Amino acid sequence: MIAVVPPWNSPPLDLTLDLGEIHVWRVSLAQTESCLQSLQETLSTDERTKAEAFHFPKGRSQFIVSRGALRAILSRYLNINSHILRFDYNPYGKPSLIAAQGGNTLRFNVSHSGGIALIAITKNRDIGVDIEGINTNFPCLEIAKNFFSPLENSVLLSLPEHLQPRAFFTCWTRKEAYIKAVGKGLSIPLNQFDVSLAPGEPAALLNVEDNPEEASRWSLMELIPSPDMVAAVAVAGDCSKLYCWQWTGEF
Numbered sequence: 541m542i543a544v545v546p547p548w549n550s551p552p553l554d555l556t557l558d559l560g561e562i563h564v565w566r567v568s569l570a571q572t573e574s575c576l577q578s579l580q581e582t583l584s585t586d587e588r589t590k591a592e593a594f595h596f597p598k599g600r601s602q603f604i605v606s607r608g609a610l611r612a613i614l615s616r617y618l619n620i621n622s623h624i625l626r627f628d629y630n631p632y633g634k635p636s637l638i639a640a641q642g643g644n645t646l647r648f649n650v651s652h653s654g655g656i657a658l659i660a661i662t663k664n665r666d667i668g669v670d671i672e673g674i675n676t677n678f679p680c681l682e683i684a685k686n687f688f689s690p691l692e693n694s695v696l697l698s699l700p701e702h703l704q705p706r707a708f709f710t711c712w713t714r715k716e717a718y719i720k721a722v723g724k725g726l727s728i729p730l731n732q733f734d735v736s737l738a739p740g741e742p743a744a745l746l747n748v749e750d751n752p753e754e755a756s757r758w759s760l761m762e763l764i765p766s767p768d769m770v771a772a773v774a775v776a777g778d779c780s781k782l783y784c785w786q787w788t789g790e791f
């Protein structure tokens with residue numbers, strides 16, 4: 541199947557984030573040396589230490605771009621210099637802005653894969669995002685057997701073989717976006733809730749084991765960051781206005 545890539549537009553100069561809107565920024569992690577340098581200068585001491593701990597230069601520079609772009613983007617909404625921003629982390633590692641800098645209002649989540657980061661932002665609602673490259677050589681059925689729910693496994697197995705890799709990664713991103721929105725990461729057993737995954741079926745959290753109310757509390761949306769990648773964003777509440785922006789590295 542050839543995916544249609546929706547436009548990832550440059551944002552307007554007078555960018556605003558209204559209540560009920562979701563903004564997702566696509567960031568290329570391959571930036572020029574001078575951009576990398578500028579972004580690095582905005583990082584906190586602990587972020588620089590984390591960057592230094594990467595074994596390979598590529599991992600180091602991708603972390604710097606991802607975190608630096610996050611700071612640059614958040615600072616644009618908050619009108620605060622990006623190097624001043626401070627993050628808190630929940631017990632599972634999910635970063636958020638400190639309360640004094642709008643952490644209770646402006647919520648975000650980040651995912652990176654294959655040279656692209658997605659940064660999802662909203663107000664007053666928990667949010668999670670996940671991006672994955674579609675690897676056609678991946679042992680999808682084997683991994684699904686261990687991590688997907690019985691319903692998801694039966695849908696995956698019912699598909700023609702050539703559609704299984706995309707459906708697998710679509711399912712994976714929807715599941716990860718949900719657990720990242722909740723903020724508890726992989727401590728939530730992946731096989732204890734169902735998401736949609738069949739081609740053409742809208743993204744949805746269908747059912748959460750032992751918690752019949754939970755599925756209706758969340759909306760899931762599909763994103764197409766590039767023809768060979770899939771992504772999803774999960775947000776508490778109704779599916780509202782989604783805007784996709786391309787980060788140009790210019791601020």
Ligand SMILES: CC(C)(COP(=O)(O)OP(=O)(O)OC[C@H]1O[C@@H](n2cnc3c(N)ncnc32)[C@H](O)[C@@H]1OP(=O)(O)O)[C@@H](O)C(=O)NCCC(=O)NCCS
Binds near residue numbers: 723725727
């Ligand atoms: C969150 C998690 C699912 C991310 O998985 P992934 O697919 O490898 O990575 P992604 O690229 O999609 O996301 C990474 C980003 O998610 C964010 N993140 C980290 N922990 C998170 C969490 N619990 N919930 C939501 N987002 C989280 C961070 O911004 C991170 O980016 P950074 O490392 O550049 O800061 C996985 O790392 C996880 O389960 N972590 C929880 C670990 C835990 O339970 N720790 C307990 C303390 S030991």
